[in-house]
Amino acid sequence: MPHKLPDESHLVVDVTRLDREGETLEGVTGEIVALDERFVKSVGGVEYSLFAQALGSELLVRGRVSQRFELVCSRCNEVFEHEAVIPDFTTSVEIDENTQFADLTDEVRESIILTLPAYPVCREGCKGLCARCGKNLNEGPCGCAEESGDSRWGALDALNLK
Numbered sequence: 001m002p003h004k005l006p007d008e009s010h011l012v013v014d015v016t017r018l019d020r021e022g023e024t025l026e027g028v029t030g031e032i033v034a035l036d037e038r039f040v041k042s043v044g045g046v047e048y049s050l051f052a053q054a055l056g057s058e059l060l061v062r063g064r065v066s067q068r069f070e071l072v073c074s075r076c077n078e079v080f081e082h083e084a085v086i087p088d089f090t091t092s093v094e095i096d097e098n099t100q101f102a103d104l105t106d107e108v109r110e111s112i113i114l115t116l117p118a119y120p121v122c123r124e125g126c127k128g129l130c131a132r133c134g135k136n137l138n139e140g141p142c143g144c145a146e147e148s149g150d151s152r153w154g155a156l157d158a159l160n161l162k
C-alpha cells in the first residue's frame with residue numbers, strides 16, 4: 001500500500017518503509033517551490049510520480065515531476081500559464097542503515113526552477129508591444145505600422161552612412 005509522505009511541505013521518501021522491490025510514490029506536495037515574484041509565480045504544489053528503490057547504500061529515485069506557474073511574457077507583458085515538466089527527473093541519495101528519511105525537496109525545487117525560460121514567451125510568434133505606442137500587437141496592428149519605416153532608425157542609418 002502506498003504510504004503518505006510524512007510532511008507535505010517537503011518531498012520526502014520514508015526509506016524505512018519503502019518496499020524492497022521499490023515503490024511508486026505519487027501525489028502533490030505543498031507549495032515547495034513557492035516563487036512569488038513580479039514575473040514568476042508558482043501555482044500550487046509539485047505533482048510527482050516517482051519510483052524509489054533502495055539499492056545497497058543508494059536510494060535511487062526517478063520519474064516525473066511538474067509544477068504550474070504564472071509567467072509574464074517578455075514580449076507583450078501578458079500573464080500566461082506555464083507548466084514546468086521534468087519527465088525524467090533522476091537522483092540518487094546516499095543512505096545507510098540509520099537513514100530514515102531522504103529529503104528530495106531542494107533538488108526537485110532547483111531542477112524545476114532551472115527549466116524556467118529566461119525570456120518567457122506567451123506563445124510562439126508573440127508579436128509583442130509596439131515600441132512607439134505600446135499597443136499589444138497580438139490584438140491587431142496599431143496605426144504606427146502604416147508609416148513606412150521607422151524615422152528613428154532612418155536617422156541612425158543616415159548617420160552611419162556618413
Ligand SMILES: [Zn+2]
Nearest residue numbers: 073076122126
Ligand atoms: Zn506575449
Ligand SMILES: [Zn+2]
Nearest residue numbers: 130133142144
Ligand atoms: Zn504603435
